[in-house]
Amino acid sequence: MTREEIEELNRLLASPDGAEREQALRSLETRLRADEGDASSLKPLGDLLDDSDPAIRRLASWLIGKSAQNKIAGKYPVELLAGRLSDTDDEVRENSAWAFGEMAGVGIGDKFLASSLSNLFSDDAALVRGMAAWAVGRYAEKLGISIPHIVEALKGLRSDESPMVASSAKWALDQIRLTGKV
């Protein structure tokens, strides 16, 4: 992917035309799945996290997570993404939790964000609870972060009605134990 192609894609991400923005997001998705792209798209993606269309917010939050999974180093829209942890859309909250878990792999995260993620342990959507549990596990695994009240909340999640949530909580507790902070 050439510099010109990336710049054009970033320009379209900021287009006032909704269809053009969505097309640019889909194109960037294809690029990132092929492990292409760079940190210059993080800013326009962050701006789209406040879009009124939930489909756009889903894509933008997913692409930020995928960028982190691809180990793209750069300035991530942490505050904007933290705001999406309370989005009205289930998938946006799930994607945001996933993105924070992936960002831990590039050294981004702190105790405040870990607490924000733990607020999702009581989310109505099982996918959100499970992803939040996985993400705090990543904070322990990658950043050595664990907080006593999170540990207690994770212990409660081990008996969640969703097997995926319960498994994620057990995995997160294992990661915290490995840090030696329990």
Add this chain to the structure above:
Amino acid sequence: MPAGTAPKVRCLWRADDGRCASCKARRIKNDVLHQSDYEMCVVDRDYPGCEFYKERPTVMNKR
């Protein structure tokens, strides 16, 4: 037909070569569930219990 017994069609996230194309599902399958073949999806085994399963949307043919 009860919703739980309805036949499922091909998963949105299943790639043509059988791999799971959902980055989120692969994370959970690898990290949390410790599946050695976390990239691969077997319909009978994986679809019923996959929380990330999504049915592939029907694409309208353009004339």
